[in-house]
Amino acid sequence: MTDKEFAGSTTPRIAADQLHAFVRAIWEQAGSAPREAELVADHLVAANLTGHDSHGVGMIPRYVASLADGQLQLNLHADVVKDAGAVLTVEGRKGFGQVVAFEAMEQGIARAQRIGICAVGLRDAHHIGRIGHWAEQCARAGLVSFHFVNVAGDPLVAPFGGADRRIGTNPFCAAYPRPGKPPLVLDFATSTVAYGKTRVAYNQGKQVPPGALIDHEGVPTADPKVMHEEPFGSLTPFGGHKGFGLAAMCEIFSGALAGGFTTHADTLGTTNAIINCMLSVIIDPAAFDAPDAQAEADAFIAWVKASPLAAGVDHIYEPGEPERVTRAEREAQGIPVDAATWTQICTAALAVGMHADEVARWSALLK
Ligand SMILES: NC(=O)c1ccc[n+]([C@@H]2O[C@H](COP(=O)([O-])OP(=O)(O)OC[C@H]3O[C@@H](n4cnc5c(N)ncnc54)[C@H](O)[C@@H]3O)[C@@H](O)[C@H]2O)c1
Incomplete structure (x- = not known):
C-alpha cells in the first residue's frame, strides 16, 4: 500500500x-x-x-x-573468522541480523577507509531486513557499496520457466554517496514483489499486482493467500530471465563464496528462522x-530527471x-x-x- x-x-x-x-x-x-x-x-x-x-x-x-524455535540467538556479535586484508569473512551464527550486519559493515567501512576497498562476506546471520539500511550505513561514511544477499534454504520464488519455489527473494542493493546530497540507493528483492508485501496485502485483504504470483500448479494469480495458506504457490522473479539470473548470482556470491550455504534439497529450512548471507563490496570513491x-x-x-513525463x-x-x-x-x-x-x-x-x-x-x- x-x-x-x-x-x-x-x-x-x-x-x-x-x-x-x-x-x-x-x-x-x-x-x-x-x-x-x-x-x-x-x-x-x-x-x-x-x-x-x-x-x-x-x-x-x-x-x-x-x-x-531456538533459532534466533540473542546477544551475539559479528565474528571475523578470516581477515585477508581487503576480504573479511564474518560469521553471524544466527545472531540478530540487525546487530551482526551492523557490526560487519562497521568492520568493512573501517577497512575500506584504510585501503580503499573491502569485500565483506557475512554468513549465517538471522534476517538482516532491509538491505538499503546497510548501504546507507556505508554511504554515511562516504563509501560506495554493492550488496548481494540470499535467503538461504527458504525458497519462495520460482526459477524463470519453473512452476515451484526454488530460490529466495534474494535482494540486490547498491548505493552511491553524494557530498551535500542524499545518496542514491537502489534496493530491491529479485522477486516481482517482496514476500513481506504479500503478507501486508494478505493482512489487509488486498490483491497483489498481476504477474507477481503463481499458485501451486504454476497458474498465475493475484491472491496473496497462495503464499500464506496451503497449498503454497510461488513468487515470480522480476524481469523474466534477467531477474532470475540476478537472483542466482545473489545466491552464489552470498551463499557459496563466503562459506555460508545456498538453497537446495539438503538445506531447506523447517523453522521460523530466516537466514541471510550477504556479500558486500565497499569502496572508497576517493581511491579512484x-x-x-x-x-x-x-x-x-x-x-x-529532465525527461518529458509519461x-x-x-x-x-x-x-x-x-x-x-x-x-x-x-x-x-x-x-x-x-x-x-x-x-x-x-x-x-x-x-x-x-x-x-x-x-x-x-x-x-x-x-
Ligand atoms: N533480508 C531479506 O531476506 C530480504 C529479502 C527480500 C527483500 N528484502 C528487502 O525488501 C525491501 C523491499 O524490496 P522490494 O523489491 O519490494 O522494493 P521495491 O519494489 O519497492 O523497489 C525499491 C527500489 O526501487 C526504487 N524505486 C521505487 N519506486 C521507484 C520509482 N517510481 N522510480 C524510481 N525508482 C523507484 C527505490 O528507491 C528502491 O531503490 C528492500 O529493502 C529489500 O532489501 C530483504
Whole structure:
C-alpha cells in the first residue's frame, strides 16, 4: 500500500519514536541487551519510515517465533573468522541480523577507509531486513557499496520457466554517496514483489499486482493467500530471465563464496528462522583518480530527471528518492500499522513475557 493510499484510509498511526520505544521494550523483555534492542528498533522502524512495511515492525512475530524455535540467538556479535586484508569473512551464527550486519559493515567501512576497498562476506546471520539500511550505513561514511544477499534454504520464488519455489527473494542493493546530497540507493528483492508485501496485502485483504504470483500448479494469480495458506504457490522473479539470473548470482556470491550455504534439497529450512548471507563490496570513491565523479553523477541524474513525463506520471524519481519522500511524510504524520499486524505484534510481546497492562499502554499510542 502506498502512502497516498494510506492517506485516504483509516489505518491508525503511531509516532516513530513511540514505536521505537515499544520495539526496544519487546526485545529487552525477550532478553536482548539494551544496545541490541536499540539496533533492532532502529532498523525495523527505519524500514517502516522508508515505506518498506514488509521489513518493519511486522517482522517481530516471526522473530519471536524463531527465538521460540531456538533459532534466533540473542546477544551475539559479528565474528571475523578470516581477515585477508581487503576480504573479511564474518560469521553471524544466527545472531540478530540487525546487530551482526551492523557490526560487519562497521568492520568493512573501517577497512575500506584504510585501503580503499573491502569485500565483506557475512554468513549465517538471522534476517538482516532491509538491505538499503546497510548501504546507507556505508554511504554515511562516504563509501560506495554493492550488496548481494540470499535467503538461504527458504525458497519462495520460482526459477524463470519453473512452476515451484526454488530460490529466495534474494535482494540486490547498491548505493552511491553524494557530498551535500542524499545518496542514491537502489534496493530491491529479485522477486516481482517482496514476500513481506504479500503478507501486508494478505493482512489487509488486498490483491497483489498481476504477474507477481503463481499458485501451486504454476497458474498465475493475484491472491496473496497462495503464499500464506496451503497449498503454497510461488513468487515470480522480476524481469523474466534477467531477474532470475540476478537472483542466482545473489545466491552464489552470498551463499557459496563466503562459506555460508545456498538453497537446495539438503538445506531447506523447517523453522521460523530466516537466514541471510550477504556479500558486500565497499569502496572508497576517493581511491579512484576521478575528480569529476560527483559532477558526472549529478549531471546524469539531472539529465534523466529532465525527461518529458509519461502519461499519468507526475515525477521521475532517482533511486532512493521514494523512500525519502515516504520518510518525510511518516516522520510528520506517524507510521501506519494495520490492525492485524498490530495484533500480531502485541501477541508476540505477550509471548516474550510483557505484562498485558504494559501491552495495553503501548497499544493506546496507536491512533
Ligand atoms: N533480508 C531479506 O531476506 C530480504 C529479502 C527480500 C527483500 N528484502 C528487502 O525488501 C525491501 C523491499 O524490496 P522490494 O523489491 O519490494 O522494493 P521495491 O519494489 O519497492 O523497489 C525499491 C527500489 O526501487 C526504487 N524505486 C521505487 N519506486 C521507484 C520509482 N517510481 N522510480 C524510481 N525508482 C523507484 C527505490 O528507491 C528502491 O531503490 C528492500 O529493502 C529489500 O532489501 C530483504
